[in-house]
Amino acid sequence: MPAATRKTIAIVDDDRNLRESLQDLLETEGFESYLYASAEEFLAQFGSQPVDCILADVRMTGMSGIDMLRILRAKPxxxxxxxxxxxxxxxxxxxxxxxxxxxxxxxxxxxRDLIACVRKAVT
Structure with a gap:
């Protein structure tokens, strides 16, 4: 997929190894990704880099993915x-x-399920 048309996924998880593994998987499927170690880190940078989809863990150090979701859903x-x-x-x-x-x-x-969900989310 040409870089200009590649969809971008934000990966928010406090497990560095998982973040990097997900990034590798998504990139082999033609996606770009940004990695965030916490919900707070992602929210602080929200809007500075366009993302087409967010993949977030529930249990993280600090704010949970569910709490982050609540904040994000209030944004237009x-x-x-x-x-x-x-x-x-x-x-x-x-x-x-x-x-x-x-x-x-x-x-x-x-x-396979993850990629199918991501593809559905960005189309």
Whole structure:
């Protein structure tokens, strides 16, 4: 995909290894990505770099991905948000989806499912 038409994904997770692994996966699928170690870091830079989709963990040091989602959804220019977690349960899934998440993904992430969700989010 030419760089000018590549979609950009923000990856927000406090696990550096996972962030970098997701970046590698997304780049092999033709996406660009920006990495953020916390919800606070992402929110502080929101709007400075255009993103087409946000992939965020629920449990992070500091603000949770669900709390970040609530803040983002109040903004008129919020891109689609995909929430991921290792601690999936129906209550958390309900909170994420009712809060405006486009998808709720359980870790470990299945690469095929993740890419399908990202593609759906950016089209």
């Amino acid at each position: 220019d919020c891109p689609p948000v995909l929430i991921m977690t290792s601690y999936a349960d129906t209550r958390m899934e309900d909170r994420a989806l009712s809060g405006g998440a486009m998808a709720f993904l359980a870790k470990p992430l299945a690469s």
